[in-house]
Amino acid sequence: MKNIRIVMLLCLFMAPALAVWAKEPMQEFTKTINREFGTAADGTTALYNRYGTVNVKTWQNNTVKIDITIIVNAKSQREADETFKNINVNFTNAWGYVKAETMISETMTYGTGNWWPAKACGDDFKINYDVWMPATNHLDLKNKYGNAWVGALKGRLLAEIKYGELRAEAISNDANINIGYGKAFLSKVNNLSGQASYSELNVTEVRDIQIDTKYSETTIERANSIRITSKYDNFSLGTVDELRLQTKYANLKSNTIRSAYITAQYSDMDFSAVKEGVDADMTYGNLQIDALSRNFSNVSIVGKYTGVTVGVERGTAYRFDAEVNYADAHVPQSATVKNRSDANNREVVQGYLGSESAKGLVKARLTYGDFVIK
Known part of the structure; x- marks a missing residue:
């Protein structure tokens, strides 16, 4: 050696x-x-x-x-x-x-x-x-x-x-790949597993993917299910049904996703469109959702030193429940606020927009990170 x-x-x-x-x-x-x-x-x-x-x-x-x-x-x-x-x-x-x-x-x-x-x-x-x-x-x-x-x-x-x-x-059929200091370009694969380190992974279409990555660039255009454990990575995702990501020191940009489950430290997550929901536990980072669809069900975010911005499609009815410590919470002016308190560096705001019985709920528990819903 x-x-x-x-x-x-x-x-x-x-x-x-x-x-x-x-x-x-x-x-x-x-x-x-x-x-x-x-x-x-x-x-x-x-x-x-x-x-x-x-x-x-x-x-x-x-x-x-x-x-x-x-x-x-x-x-x-x-x-x-x-x-x-x-x-x-x-x-x-x-x-x-x-x-x-x-x-x-x-x-x-x-x-x-x-x-x-x-x-x-x-x-x-x-x-x-x-x-x-x-x-x-x-x-x-x-x-x-x-x-x-x-x-x-x-x-x-x-x-x-x-x-x-x-x-x-x-x-x-299925594929298992191990890429080190290289690049992989797969046009279409059924189920994909493996690992990539110091590499570039590009997949046009995959059914299910389960992979470990580090110090890599990953691009997936279409996928049913994605499960990734990573550190020091960049991700670019197109249309995805379900994403499960555990990462450190990463950046992710996604186009259209149905559901995402995120555990991340020192990372930034940017979702252009979310159809159903996001469940995220983040430390030292940022989470941005540009547009929650009209039929979304649940967004639940726990964060420390993490800023959160959630955009909702115009005309969507939803409920919100936010608690932030040493930070600020902002909701639309047209929203109905049922409960608001701001004392001892702790702010709570609860209410709804459109209908008090709306299916969709946006819930946030943040410390040292602002919450914005718009």
């Missing part, structure tokens, strides 16, 4: 010097590996690679075709052959299971002998996979220091991507 850390530092700080170091011109040398295996329609294809791309296409054949191209930049064929000898691909084939795994000698990357910084960073070689597999197969994909593309898939996807991008077409 210590050697790996040293290598990563060298890759970061020595990259500008690598091009200057070699005096002789570099040439490109290639080696190809081609394999084809029969498999079951509902089998599993596993692809584990490093330092290159993985391009996965799906077809109707019950076979897995794997074309691998190893590209080496070297001064001579002899030097290229030394690199080729240290790169191997292991194949495993049992009925219903096909696996290809890149194996790189440690002496080439961070050991002794012919080691040099470009090899450690993967700068003088690339290992690229082109794969055709049954659309109904499950895909087990790992790629480090490279990008991956996956065609339309009916089987499940298990993907681990580090220091690269994952782009996937429609997945009509």
Whole structure:
């Protein structure tokens, strides 16, 4: 592990010097590996690679075709052959299971002998996979220091991507992803689980998603259910039925949401439209709802050092019940206030707008945070 850390530092700080170091011109040398295996329609294809791309296409054949191209930049064929000898691909084939795994000698990357910084960073070689597999197969994909593309898939996807991008077409099954220092773009997936760290996650359409994130940017355009545990993140949500979020140091912007359940510290939450309700427990942050719909049922907010602003669609009847300490509470001038008290740094205001028996209730209990409903 210590050697790996040293290598990563060298890759970061020595990259500008690598091009200057070699005096002789570099040439490109290639080696190809081609394999084809029969498999079951509902089998599993596993692809584990490093330092290159993985391009996965799906077809109707019950076979897995794997074309691998190893590209080496070297001064001579002899030097290229030394690199080729240290790169191997292991194949495993049992009925219903096909696996290809890149194996790189440690002496080439961070050991002794012919080691040099470009090899450690993967700068003088690339290992690229082109794969055709049954659309109904499950895909087990790992790629480090490279990008991956996956065609339309009916089987499940298990993907681990580090220091690269994952782009996937429609997945009509479930997916589990682990993204680190990379990006993931999923056009459509059934149920999605996994984690993202120091990464960017983009999902166009998902049924249910349950994911842990940190130091990441997450964009979800359409979802039925979202469950996220996070810290140090930014979220951009489109149309969501139900959101459950537990976070620290985050920013969230949502377009249209039915219900949201939030536990947050040091975070800002901005909802453009809420159809049914919000239940939030927040410390050190801000909560803004631009428009509660006419048919909303309940908004309940507990906060410390948190400012709350709630907008309600024009013509909506609702009730309100707010208690703030060391702060101010503001309700519309046209509202009927049944109870108001302001003493000992504690303000209570209760009442309704439109109808005393209105279904919708906005309830707030705040300390050191103003409450505004409009």
